[in-house]
Structures are given as C-alpha cells and as structure tokens.
Amino acid sequence: MALTRLFIANRGEIALRIARAAQALGIETVLGVSDADRDSAAARAVTRTVVLGPSPAAQSYLDPELVVHAAKETGCDGLHPGYGFLSERAILPRLCAAHGIAFVGPDAETIEALGDKIQARAMARAANVPLVPGSDSIASAADAVRVAEEIGYPVLLKASAGGGGRGMVIAHTRTEVEAGFTRASAEAESAFGDGTLFMECFVPRARHVEVQLMGDGTGKVLHFGERDCSVQRRYQKLVEEAPSAAMPEALRRQLHASAVALASSVNYRGAATAEFLYDVDRQEIYFIEVNARIQVEHPVSEAVTGADLVQWQLRIAGGETLTIDQSDIAVTGHAIECRINAENWQRGFIPSPGTITRWAPPEAAHIRLDTHMRAGATIPPYYDSMIGKLIVTGDTRAQAIERLEAALASFSVEGVPTTIGLHQQITAHPDFKANTIHTRWLEQALLPALDTAKG
C-alpha cells in the first residue's frame, strides 16, 4: 500500500532531501527533531515536526523506541531512517514492524546479516563475488600469524562488527600481527562490544569503488552504475564521482554483475551500496561490504542516470515493484560531489560549530547543492560537521572538474571555516586531474605537501 504519511528519522540535508522526495510523491511528512533542530531547514519544509528530545543525539535521533513511538503517535505509515544514526540498526525495522509502520529499507534480518562483516563475506562468497584474499574469524594471535603467512604481508586486521576504520590494524611483519591482534581485538571489544577479528590482504594502492543498487524484495535488483570515492581522510569520503573513469569497461561489467548477484541472492529490498576495493596494480576488484541504506553520495549516481533514488526507496517501501529494467538505466556524462564540512582543515580538521553569516553558493544548470544551510543558520556542536554537498556534472570528467573548480571558487561562506578551500586544492591537483589517486593519496601526498607549502 502506497505510503501516505512518512516519518523522517534524521536531520540535516538528508532530512530535507527525503522530505522533498516524499512531497513529490504526494506523501505527507513528519520530522522528528532534537531541541537543537527545531528551526532547521528540514523542519520548515515538512508538514509537521515533533520534538524527540534534547539536543544530544543519544537522547533524540539515536533512541529507536522514542523515534518509532513518535512515528506511531503522529499517524505515520512509513519511516525513512536516512543515513547514519539508526539507519542500519536492526531494532528500527523490528520496532516499525511491531507497530505496523513500513520501514524504508531492508528487513531486520538482512541488516543484521550485512552488518556482520564475516556473515557478509560468506554471503558474497556464496554469490561468487570476488573477495579480497583473507580469512574468516581469527581465534588467536597464533592463528593470525598462520593466516598472515598464508595470504602474504602486508595484512589488514579488521573488526567483524566494525566500521569507519575503528578496530583496524595494518601489519607488515609477524611481530606486528601478534601485537596488532591484541590491540585490534581490544579496540573492537571496547568500540563495538564484540572483539571478533578477521584478516584481509592489504592492498597498498587501492581505489574505492561502489555500486548503487535498488531491489524490490522479489529478487529483482537493478544497479545505477558505480561511484569512485577514493579521496578519503581517515576512511571518511570527501569527494565522490560517477562513473569510475579509471576503470576499464570489462572490469566495470564484472563489478556491476557481482553487486547485483549479491543483492539478488538475498532478495534485497530498498537501496543498497556494495563497496569494493579496486586494486589498480592487479586490475582486480574485491568485495568490502554492503551498506543497507541510502548513502551520502547518492546524488552523483542520480546526476548521471536521471533517477531519483529516494523516490524509488519510498515507492518500494510502499509496496511497488521495480517497474523499470536495467536497459532503462543509462549512465550519461560525469558527476563529482564535494562534501562541504564545517571544519578548520588547516588546523587539524577541527569541526567548527557556529552560525553561518553569509551563504552564497554558485548556481547553474550543471550544479546541484544538497544543503540545509542558509545565512543565519546555526551548526550545532552535537552532530556531524557536513553542511552541504556540491554536485557538478559535465559531459566528460575533464569538463566536470573544470566546472567544479569554477563552482568552488565562487562559493562564499562566512561565519564558520569550511573545507571548500581544501576541495579547491584537491580538484586543482594534477594527480586528481590525471585520475591517478588512491584511497590514501589525500593523507600521504596532498595534505603533507600542503603542510610543507604552508611552512
């Protein structure tokens, strides 16, 4: 049954993005806000807002009982979790189901299976998806050494329950593996309450590529092309683009087919992203994980395919099946997104909450800006520092970069420091233009060079 009233369980730009998609489909919107977000752009855009609780996220956006209770009490028949916060917590679809609310996303069991990296690896293996050479769970430091010597150094120790780089250790020698096992296991235990580790071969020059997927729960899964998100700092993406121009066509086809096979094998419902490492030296792709949500960088896929992925999420959650086929989805042109954060990137990337005193973004037909900012808007200190996503399209990657450089140069923000200046350094760099970067390029090459230049 099509959704009639949607609860938006998120904030910031994505809450606004979801509200607009719902409105385009004639769905009423209810936004749960924290105390700090009562006057946010999303709060102004929705049909109704309801205050969840105090500003700290733990007492508002991160409380599943509170969120679902608010959705129930406001008569919502659907709930969109956005990204971050509760979006990949199985308890949220579980509570929604208990209250007769359609969760915009997969069911709790799918979220749990994909959230456990060892289970996800097993699912990928069963679907013949290429995996980075590695192990299942590792029982001891001695076990870790045995596996490391089997797959060859350097190796990466990772937390099964992990994410965002926490509980991850690179080891080049036997001694480092032994010490790393103890440290990563303790870190994983403390961060995720589960110290289980597994091991992967470490790829020194890797690009991060990912496939945008949409499934309708019947086994039908479509892909909307791939994205390349190799500009990262501390495992956080800063720049994302579509398509991955560095990837040869044959490998791209293998990438898409692997991602679709994996999602179809579990009758995936909703939006997902299958993430892969692209080993440029060996021309191989390796599965990393599936994210069972809409991602921050979904607009670049929308820009090159013309699809509205959030509308598709809402339609599928309302019981529709995918009425289009793979042949209806064509990738045209090139799109690049810059995540603009309120951070002082020249001073250790310190997040900088405050008030925007001037907000003058560039405007053009080839520019899309997803943001909840305006002059006078406040950036509370309680949540993440992203204040907008600048998406620029071009016929070719070169044209997109040229337009992006112009857009960044004319983007004026005052009141808080932003990462716009860093994006200018990235997009102007010959390595970025030549597309020879990898996931540690920013941290190993660009940032040290900028520090040296600064003197």
Next chain:
Amino acid sequence: MTQPRDNEDLEALIRQFQGSDLEELHIKAAGLELFLARDPQARAPWDGGAHGEATAAPTPQAAPQSATSTPSPAPAPANAPGAAPVPEGFAVIRAPYLGTFYRAPKPGEPIFCDIGDTVEPGADLCLVEVMKLFTAVRAEAKGVVRHIYAKDGDMVSEGQPLFALEPVD
C-alpha cells in the same frame, strides 16, 4: 553564547588590552562578561577568587540551557564555576575547543580522574567531543587534581578551564 568567532574577537581584545596602558578592563555585553587585569592579585568583579592570570569566563549569571524548554539551537557553554579559585602555581587545563566534556572514556566506565588523584604527565583527564571528534585532554606535568570545573556532559567552550592541578615534584 560563546561561539568560535567570538573567541577570535576575544583574542583580539586581549591583544589590544596588552598593548594599552590600562590596568584593568571589565566588559559586560552580549551575554559575556570579561575581566582583564595586569595585577595577578586582581579580583574579578563576580567572585572573590584571585585569578592568577587574565581570565575570560562565561557570565556566571547565564543559566545552563534547559534541554527541553528553549527553542534556541545554540548550545549554552557550561556555567564554569567562576567562583572556584585557581590557586597560584596550579596548572590550569583548558578545553581545546568548544565541545561536550566527558569524564569517562564511555558511559558507565570508570572516570579518568577525580579530585585528589595524582596524575602522571600525559595522563588522560577527560574527553572533549565536538561533532564526533573526540580529543583526550591530558596532564602536561605530574600533579594532584584539585579542582574540576565542569560536569560530565557539559558543553564547554574553547579555552575554558577544566581542571586545576597542583604540581608534584
């Protein structure tokens, strides 16, 4: 409210004060009260304590923000107990930036330190978190924790005193 840009204004003001002939400067405006003095024994108008240095403190009259009753999205910095003196010779440990003050590594875990504890150089005293960036605030030298100026979960502003440590040889 003390936002980062206000701190820059404050720093500029302090520089101007240092370059002037003034002995003392007391300003109360826009929700902020500031007392600057050259004399280390000078007393701020709002407390009897002897501040050992030129000190900027949030106005003590500002009530801590009530989480449920105010629509203001801006955080009120925690009400630093300006009344708590910093005895001469104590090391004052300050907040590196505006953020939430945490006394324990995680909720429910033992706190990093308490009043009366002797801490070693480099020991973690607390965490300050802003927008998911956690920074451990550390002791620079060995000392005994004599004062803790903020409560767990308080919003603290950049440069706000968090701890006073009595040096130990």
